[in-house]
Amino acid sequence: MKYSQRIWVGLLFCAALMIIPDYGSASLRPAPDGASADEIAKRSENNLRSDRTVMTARMTVVSPRITQPREMEFTSWEDREGERSFVRMDAPSKDKGTGFLKLHPNLWMYIPRVERTMRIPPSMMLQSWMGSDFTNDDLVRDSSETEDYNHRLLGIESEVDTHPGREAYLLEYIPHEDAPVVWGRILAWIDVERGVVLRQEFYDEDGEKLRTMQFEEIRQVDGRWLPHVWRMTPENKKGHQTTIEIKNMDFDAEIEDDVFTKRNLRKGTR
């Protein structure tokens, strides 16, 4: 065989290796109950959200910048179908009454002390929300983890940090090409039995991990398994961590349409 022919055969061989699927990896392992990745993702989201939800929570930010953790309290109203939500700060006193209103695709913020409403442009969705490690996007969930992403089941793991002994699906979320999302890839560990998310890792488009969210204190509320503590740890800010602790959650709540108005935003305190 001529030298050039040998090179060609070699190249073909390499190409063949690349197309042959990797049967050994966990990627094609089916879920034991036959659930598809999409169904698992959907079930997980439904554990955290209903059509209309009211939530009261406390947020704690720790950082090397400050000696005392910064604590805030807020209430949020969400209308999932209408793609609108409303958040009002309840504490500390400096921020009391500060409100956020999302009427898709717009986000407004109202600051009662200066009596000003400010529109937050889409380019600012990744900015820190109230100095925490959560972003404006997290707050108003402008993107949907079920609708804007393709889901793929990577396998099943049984050691998810604070949940020893619980089996969890490892799901990979890759955004649709035209989806208005901010992450390049999300990994989610979802409890096999309860369908509740235990841990999420967020990556940028270059595959670099940017932050990790851990879900703890999982208890049932209105028949849903709800994590009551959400802990966000950014990768690039050393020593920073934000914890949201859910104090009260009303699934399928009655919310008047008046809540999602600029008039309500400007009302300041309830």
Place this chain on the structure above:
Amino acid sequence: MAWRSLGRNPRRTGLTVAATSFSIILVVCMMSLSHGNHEKMIEDGVRMSSGHLAAMAPEHLEERTLEQPLTWNTGISQTLASTPGVSGFTPRLDSFALVSQADSTQGMLIRGTDPAREDGVSEIKKRVVEGRFLSSAGEREIVLGQRGAETLDVAVGDEVLLYGVAYSLESAYELFTVVGLFRFPDSRLERGLGFISLEDAQSFYVYPDKVTEVAILLEDSESVPGVQAELRERFEGLDMKVHAWQEVVPELDQYVTLDKGGMYLILILLIVVVGFGILNTVLMTVMERKREFGVLLALGLRPGQVFRIVYLESLLLAAVGIVIGLAVATPIALYFQAHPIPLEGAMADALLEFNMDPVIIWKLRASNLIGSSGVILAVASLAALYPALKASRGQPIDVVRTA
């Protein structure tokens, strides 16, 4: 003897001299133009960024967040004021904030600065086209770029809301009055930069007595390494780093280096052409004077002596050309150095694209005059070698007969 033979054929001599002087003029003008251009780019670039030298806390250059504070005090100020070569400096607190008015919001770099010192670095007052720059006593004043103000739909006298995250992680918000608008060739800066006073910035970001950088402007961009070393010594023991502009805005440095490379390439081509020109003239001269050299050789002159005559002739030609060239080029370059050429239309737009003011400035350096003269002289002496050798190699009998 060399002198006399040059005088014998004024037209031939004149042509060679003209070619040499023309090339000197070309080289000097081109270098002045290019240097002026680069200096202007650097000048504009460093004035609007962090000066020729920037003092920062260690690692601030890489991180650029409030996480690396630099404590500003009168000691630093006095040291800078007493350092030779420093023409201006200002402490700055650069950070990010949302600037909003009605339904328009724009993320901006907010530059808290000492209103009295800022102009000494950025010459911002010259660029304010409407209203005025920050006053030293004024509170809650902001100066925006004209494009930024257009995006926000605000005018001088309007109030804008600044919203950001303070160093303490508290939310920071405050109303500021727009007191002036500036224009700047770099459209991104004109859209995304706002000036407030250092005091306001320190209270807004809860960053008392701290700054993110001290921008230092030097009298001469050539003295950057010297003053940098001096300042490093003077600030020894402080938790502070002094960076040269090349580290702060490396893209500007790369652009200038690339452009310089292009200029030198063209200069080399030009000088090669000049070299061949000289070679050609001297060679023709030698051909025409074959008979003369033959006679000289026949008269008993040694080949070495003939070589020296021809060689000396060419060097003299080059020297005269260089002197004339310098005499013409220097005033031209000096004139344009003093009188920048303003540009209009498409050319101006092109320069604005590159964030430069639409003027062409020349800059003559003594080192360029000496350098280009030296190179041309060297090329001339190289080019004269071959004809001189040829003249001295002829056999007297053959040469006289055939000629």
